[in-house]
Amino acid sequence: DSGVTQTPKHLITATGQRVTLRCSPRSGDLSVYWYQQSLDQGLQFLIQYYNGEERAKGNILERFSAQQFPDLHSELNLSSLELGDSALYFCASTRQGEGETQYFGPGTRLLVL
Amino acid sequence: GQNIDQPTEMTATEGAIVQINCTYQTSGFNGLFWYQQHAGEAPTFLSYNVLDGLEEKGRFSSFLSRSKGYSYLLLKELQMKDSASYLCAVRDFNQGGKLIFGQGTELSVKP
Numbered sequence: 001d002s003g004v005t006q007t008p009k010h011l012i013t014a015t016g017q018r019v020t021l022r023c024s025p026r027s028g029d030l031s032v033y034w035y036q037q038s039l040d041q042g043l044q045f046l047i048q049y050y051n052g053e054e055r056a057k058g059n060i061l062e063r064f065s066a067q068q069f070p071d072l073h074s075e076l077n078l079s080s081l082e083l084g085d086s087a088l089y090f091c092a093s094t095r096q097g098e099g100e101t102q103y104f105g106p107g108t109r110l111l112v113l
Numbered sequence: 114g115q116n117i118d119q120p121t122e123m124t125a126t127e128g129a130i131v132q133i134n135c136t137y138q139t140s141g142f143n144g145l146f147w148y149q150q151h152a153g154e155a156p157t158f159l160s161y162n163v164l165d166g167l168e169e170k171g172r173f174s175s176f177l178s179r180s181k182g183y184s185y186l187l188l189k190e191l192q193m194k195d196s197a198s199y200l201c202a203v204r205d206f207n208q209g210g211k212l213i214f215g216q217g218t219e220l221s222v223k224p
Binding site for chain 1 (some may be wrong): 215
């Protein structure tokens with residue numbers, strides 16, 4: 001158990017809908033990273049937050065957004081969902097930021113029908 | 114940009130040794146990580162190399178050559194539970210803290 005929690009574990013929804021995925025980092029960790037893993041793409045970095053501020057952006061679609069709250073939990077919002085958004089979404093956390101090992105949460109499996 | 118290559122799949126026998134290679138190209142190398150991932154589960158951290166040489170941790174070892182852009186993960190005394198995907202990931206200081214992952218190597222351990 002990495003200490004990173006994610007909810008929900010599974011999510012089934014329809015095209016065009018909007019969902020919110022939640023991540024709570026390990027106690028004391030200030031930085032949260034979001035990754036998407038689909039069968040044909042491998043693990044792709046989406047976005048990083050550090051202490052409430054956006055720190056780095058990867059291949060995140062405009063339909064997706066994220067934020068980190070004062071209690072350091074983070075939410076990833078996915079809107080206008082398409083079939084291709086079906087994937088595992090992981091978050092990872094580190095204490096400070098760039099210099100450390102990332103520990104991953106259990107992931108949210110999203111299925112868009 | 115970054116490019117990370119590792120074999121798609123490998124098969125090995127229980128009790129044997131297997132070496133999974135990873136080659137990378139990056140402009141600002143700042144560490145290489147190996148993660149293990151069982152199907153549908155989270156990647157779990159195995160090892161980290163930032164300097165050249167071998168890091169040993171129990172049955173698992175990882176080697177890095179920065180000049181060659183090359184790393185390998187060595188798994189000894191293979192067990193059935195080692196069947197999993199092994200992900201090589203590189204951190205680039207020009208890209209902040211994010212990790213760039215390879216596609217993963219699917220290892221099957223046979224009895």
